[in-house]
Amino acid sequence: MKRLILTGLMLLTAPVSLLASGGMHLDKADIDLSNKASLQRGFKYYTNYCYGCHSLSLTRYSRIGEDLGIPKDILQSEVIFARDEKGEPVKVGSYMKTAMRKSYGDQAFGKAPPDLSVVARARGSDWIYTYLRSFYLDPSRPFGVNNTAFDNVGMPHVLWELQGWQELKKSEHGEGHGGAGELELAVPGSVSPVEYDQIVRDITNFLTYMAEPVREKRLTTGVFVMLFLFVFFVAAYFLKKEYWKDVH
Numbered sequence: 001m002k003r004l005i006l007t008g009l010m011l012l013t014a015p016v017s018l019l020a021s022g023g024m025h026l027d028k029a030d031i032d033l034s035n036k037a038s039l040q041r042g043f044k045y046y047t048n049y050c051y052g053c054h055s056l057s058l059t060r061y062s063r064i065g066e067d068l069g070i071p072k073d074i075l076q077s078e079v080i081f082a083r084d085e086k087g088e089p090v091k092v093g094s095y096m097k098t099a100m101r102k103s104y105g106d107q108a109f110g111k112a113p114p115d116l117s118v119v120a121r122a123r124g125s126d127w128i129y130t131y132l133r134s135f136y137l138d139p140s141r142p143f144g145v146n147n148t149a150f151d152n153v154g155m156p157h158v159l160w161e162l163q164g165w166q167e168l169k170k171s172e173h174g175e176g177h178g179g180a181g182e183l184e185l186a187v188p189g190s191v192s193p194v195e196y197d198q199i200v201r202d203i204t205n206f207l208t209y210m211a212e213p214v215r216e217k218r219l220t221t222g223v224f225v226m227l228f229l230f231v232f233f234v235a236a237y238f239l240k241k242e243y244w245k246d247v248h
């Protein structure tokens with residue numbers, strides 16, 4: 001019976017996950033939201049390599065600082081490079097909006113870089129991880145790259161210095177799309193493939209935290225709530241017994 005229910009559940013959920021990934025093979029991100037060091041590195045990579053184009057406009061720097069254990073003065077001196085319209089350094093309490101205008105983004109990339117606050121919920125962590133590993137050389141594209149997870153992507157391969165350049169293994173392109181498995185490294189970057197995967201995992205970890213910053217807190221609160229309800233239930237039960245013991 002148990003097996004039957006399990007199979008039923010799997011049949012029900014399989015099409016959903018297939019739909020979410022567009023039927024494409026995705027590499028496993030194996031993220032760990034309790035790994036603060038990884039989240040801190042991910043945040044650092046994000047501000048260095050992504051934030052110039054992609055805002056995180058639902059969040060303040062200070063909020064991320066508190067969650068990830070980064071003191072305010074470090075945030076101000078080492079993380080925040082942006083300046084406001086008066087030319088003053090942006091304050092830690094500000095929202096993480098980029099200076100790039102949508103009209104400029106549309107013009108420069110064909111499609112303006114979207115805000116990535118909740119992209120991990122929209123696309124899933126495995127998709128982001130796969131996407132960042134799947135850029136390959138394609139001279140027919142404006143920036144000279146395409147992506148097996150995102151056909152005709154408008155984004156340049158911003159991590160090329162780290163990863164290097166990949167090529168598609170098969171020449172005919174269009175079928176069997178998906179994942180970095182079809183790609184091979186043509187020009188090595190400054191880090192090894194294993195190190196590159198870890199960097200991408202850190203960024204994915206950070207974006208997953210970003211999409212639901214209260215997740216960790218929600219889980220621990222949940223445990224306390226259940227414990228409280230249990231203790232309260234026991235107390236209520238004995239109280240009821242006490243009150244009703246003389247009523248026949």
Ligand code: HEC
Pocket residue numbers: 046049050051052053054109111112113114116119122123128131132152153154155156158159203
């Ligand atoms: C030079 C500007 C630029 C930089 C820097 C950049 N991106 Fe992008 N990104 C884009 C553009 C443009 C798109 C939209 C592509 C399209 O729709 O064709 C995009 C799309 C994306 C998407 C897909 C969003 C969606 O759901 O459609 C993700 C995820 C993403 N970028 C992540 C990143 C990450 C992570 C970094 C840093 C490592 C980064 N980007 C750096 C320009 C940039």
